[in-house]
Amino acid sequence: MAKTSVTKAGDQPKPYHHGNLVGALISATVELIEEHGVEQLSVREVAKRAGVSPGAPFRHFRSKTALLTAVAEQAMDRLTEAVARAVSDVDSTDPAAAFEAIGQGYLEWAMANPTHFQIISSRTLIDFEASSSLRDQNGAIREKMVELLARAQHQGRLAPDVDLDHLVLAARAYVYGLARMAIDGHFPEWHPSEPPAIAVRRALRLFMSQMIVPPRCDLRKPKKSS
Amino acid sequence: MAKTSVTKAGDQPKPYHHGNLVGALISATVELIEEHGVEQLSVREVAKRAGVSPGAPFRHFRSKTALLTAVAEQAMDRLTEAVARAVSDVDSTDPAAAFEAIGQGYLEWAMANPTHFQIISSRTLIDFEASSSLRDQNGAIREKMVELLARAQHQGRLAPDVDLDHLVLAARAYVYGLARMAIDGHFPEWHPSEPPAIAVRRALRLFMSQMIVPPRCDLRKPKKSS
DNA sequence: CTACGGTGTAATCAGTGATTACATGCAAGA
DNA sequence: TCTTGCATGTAATCACTGATTACACCGTAG
Structure with a gap:
């Protein structure tokens, strides 16, 4: 614990070996980007x-790219953890709820950690293909989504002829678009009383209610669910 | 027409004044980015x-940013034109069709001109706020979307209590997410027999059928519409 | 013909990513 | 304990970048 460093000049005689330069560099990178x-x-x-x-x-x-890739790997670990935590908070017997929780967890994390999300989702700043860690975790989330939709379909909550890959793609694009728009500042003109986080959250719910489990035939009935 | 330049060394004595440097610089920028x-x-x-x-x-x-902003303005002009053309190709009495055409035109253009789209949608490479041209055209498309949805709503094809701004946001996020994912290389693992363009096109149709004009109550009935 | 103002040039600046040869000091083996 | 090995950090340096400045060029208005 005596090595987390902070480079207090004049305090210690500045040990030649940093102790944990890799970690310090990654932290410093995130700070500077923020x-x-x-x-x-x-x-x-x-x-x-x-x-x-x-x-x-x-x-x-x-290279600089390698440094940013390391930051991305750390970020992806945290994103995966956040998503897993969100999923574990909902009823495990309800695949649609779990599916929505993935989107929720993803969006919440992205908006709470815009810097990390920005690095993860870029394919020019980092070397995505070279990192098996990034590819694996990214793929794992996608597979989880397909699996949940398959369960939902098996429960009769989805049409049997719906292509799950297509639906997963749609959901990914939607969430990805929301997160990127929020972070890239694409809707700063939204109701001032309503921060982007709330708009984004409601947008996700809108998507779920229409695309995944059609709740009722017509939209006209206002629904005062929880 | 005798000035489009190309700097053929040894041909002409290299006129001191380029003639149309601004245009040549913008073109060169696009080429180099591509x-x-x-x-x-x-x-x-x-x-x-x-x-x-x-x-x-x-x-x-x-500055470099100003150069890229000029490229973005040129690109936005073309995007606006492409969207307008797509809209003019559909039945003007069908607001939902026009709405879909905007998305289609946007997506087709973005995938055909990934470089231009990338520059437009970035908020770090260009100075979006400083360009009234960019802001105006961006806002015009959004207003057009709201107007079309209002007409659709008036025709009874949308629930009267649906918040149009919310729906427009959802549609924008969806299209934006699709375009960015395609361009950022987020689904290179898609069916090799199916180029991203087709997947994206079908995804848009999926969205329209579910979100804008709910075609029927349950998804189970396979629909073989045009 | 001349002065002027817009356009492009040359020289230069500080800062960048990256490489290299070289210091430093911890730790294992005698 | 001494010393050898080696990972770790340093210093000097490279080619290149965005940006600025003073200056050369040239079409044109008077």
């Missing part, structure tokens, strides 16, 4: 914040 | 391709 945006990020600034020379990061990450 | 991606873009390369010195572009665009 402060000045990902476009402004420079490895030199990351090194400076970690209290280390400009070339030091390249001992651990062969 | 070749090496937007991350790799440098103003120097743009200048070189336009056959001009590295500092010349800054006489017309005060």
Whole structure:
């Protein structure tokens, strides 16, 4: 615990070996992106914040992209965990509820961690294909979605002839679009009294009620469910 | 027409004044982004391709961001035109069809011009707020969507208590998500026999049939409509 | 013909990602 | 304990970037 560093100059004689440079670099990267945006990020600034020379990061990450990919992996771990937690909070016998929980968890996390989400979802800043961790976790969520829809379909809550892959694609695109629009600032003109988070949450519910489990034939009946 | 340039060295004595540097710079920018991606873009390369010195572009665009914003404005003009053309091709008395046409036109254009779309939709590469052209055209499309939904609602094809802004947001997020996922390479693992364009097109139709004009109460009846 | 103003050039700046040769100090083996 | 090995960090350096400045060029209005 004596090595989390903070580079308090003048305090310690600045041990030559940092102790945990990799972790410090990743943290510093996230901080700097949150402060000045990902476009402004420079490895030199990351090194400076970690209290280390400009070339030091390249001992651990062969390129800036590799550094950002490491950040993305850490972020993906947290996203996966957040989604899993959201799913575990709902009735496990209700696949549609679990399906919605995935979307909810995903959106909540993305909006609470815009920096991390931005890095994960970019395919130009990071080397997605090179990271089996990223690919695997991404694929796992998709498979989980298909599985849940299959269960819903088996319970008769979905038409038997609906292509699950198509529906999963639609759901992914919807959630992805909502998250990116919110983070990219595409609807700053929304009702001032209503933060994007609420609009996004309601949009997800709208999608679920229409696409996954059609609740009733006509929309005219206002529904005052919980 | 004698000035479209191409910097044929040795041909002409290289007229000191380019003639239409602004246009040439924008074209060169688009070309270079298509070749090496937007991350790799440098103003120097743009200048070189336009056959001009590295500092010349800054006489017309005060910054790299300003150059990209100009590209975005050109792109938005074309997108608006493409959407308008798509709308004009459908029955003008059918607001739902026009609504779908907007989405179709948007998606088709985005997938045919990924570079332009990428620049338009980014809020970090360009200065969106500073360009009234971008803001106006963006807002015009949204207003058109609301208007069409209002007409559909008036025709009884939508529940009278549905919040049109919410529905428009949902539709925008869906289309935006589809376009970005396709362009950002988020589903390269799709059926190899089925290019993303087709998957995206069908996804849009799925959305329309479920969200805008609920065709029937239960999904079980396979529908072989046109 | 001349002065002027818009256009492009050349030189230059600080800052960037990346590489290299070189210091440093921890830890294992004698 | 000494010393050797090696991972870790440093310093110097490279080519390149966005951006600025002073200056050269040239079509044109007077």
